[in-house]
Amino acid sequence: MIWISFVAYTVWLAPLDRSYTWDVGYRLITFRWGEINAYLLSIFWLMGVWPLIYASLMLVDGRMQPFRVWPYFIGSNFTGVICLLPYLLLRQRNQTFNGTMDKWLAWLERRSTGVMLLFTAIALIAYALIVGDWADFVQQFQTRHFVHLISLDFCLMCLVFPITSLFDDDMARRGISNRAVFWAVALVPLFGPLFYLCWRSPLQKTVSSPTRITDTQFQ
Template identity: 30%
Template sequence: MPKPLGVRARIKTLSVPFQKKSAVQICHSLKKESEVGGNDGRDWTTSFLLFLLWAALIYYVFFLSPNQTPSRDTYFLKKLLNLKGDDGFRMNEVLVSLWYIMGLWPLVYSMLLLPTGRSSKNSIPVWPFLILSCFGGAYVLLPYFVLWKPPAPPVEETQLKTWPLNFLESKVTALISLVAGVAIIIYAGLAGQDVWTEFYQYFRESKFIHITSIDFIVLSTFAPFWVYNDMTARKWFDKGSWLLPISLIPYLGPGLYLLLRPSLSAVAISQTPVEPK
């Protein structure tokens, strides 16, 4: 007995998710389902796992990370903040590079999270976390990732012309941040093997250098997701998806994306990303 037209159509619809998809398409589908599938717009298990990650990092930082040279850490911090004059000591070039690149990460994340990474209307604001990330890095941003609820509220044309969106959307800002990052990374890359060996020894002994290095790794790990989130909000997935694997390159990948991404139009940010073809 032939099935009714409605039943056949539903079977056909249900069979679509089982067709072969690329890894990026699967990621896109999972994100879209999580946004429409719950009262909070997001699967609570993701927030719970992110909270566990943040709690584990905080516990490690305070109780398990090495702390063999607290006085030297204080000295290094004063030197990096230019609070100590020239005493003839040459700072490790890799450490100096790490310090300056960490100063650029808050700008990169601000450009990724404002406005497309904002939490849904009447939810927690992102700007306090971005400001505090200048001092606490990923250890401050992770709680926002836990609380984040997509989609981002629409943005109006007038908002795009005011501070800070006009600054964060500027190609000049993106270019300066990318060029600065390239220069810092080249400076570290040109350091000799003995400098890198010394930095590794610092990493094993110093709490300050140890947790800063972990901070850099965590920021680099989460950046590709926020690149993807921003890309879909701008409806640029079909043309810009080739940048997703490049965004895995620490700092440089997200920096290149920020330079090449299209500007936000006067139309409100789409709350449902375009499905890739």
């Protein structure tokens, strides 16, 4: 219902039909950030942090799924929950990992990666609070479809993380059974998942009999 509702709402608002959307996009990619409200700029880049948070769970989980995870991860960098939720709905519950990790998975597994994402989020939020104009952002949220949708997308990224089985399975895969950990992560939007990435047990310690997976299994 979340996915259907948000897709329908996005199509109805049609932000790509608005000249303002392309103007803001041009300023973002040409680094003309001084012309953009810091709150919008921070949310835009936090929507790049969120896919990496999900990737830290999804790409390990995706090795054990009957379909590829990469299209959903790449799509989530551009459309947020619109591409993310189909994976979370289609995946089969799995609490094991058999195989070897490539360099990309090894990078996502590092606690230093979680720490980097945590400090990036802190810096972006601090920048918004210090430099941003909240009243102007509220006005843009009410009148600009792009700002409205990207803000809702950010909130949905926070909401979805604890309510699907992906987070539960990652905890079980690492031998974490304390429900207090789950609630501590679930009840603190954005920073709960980031602290989890900094704290969680390494995956290697919970794999009992690693074997090299075949190309068929990977797909």
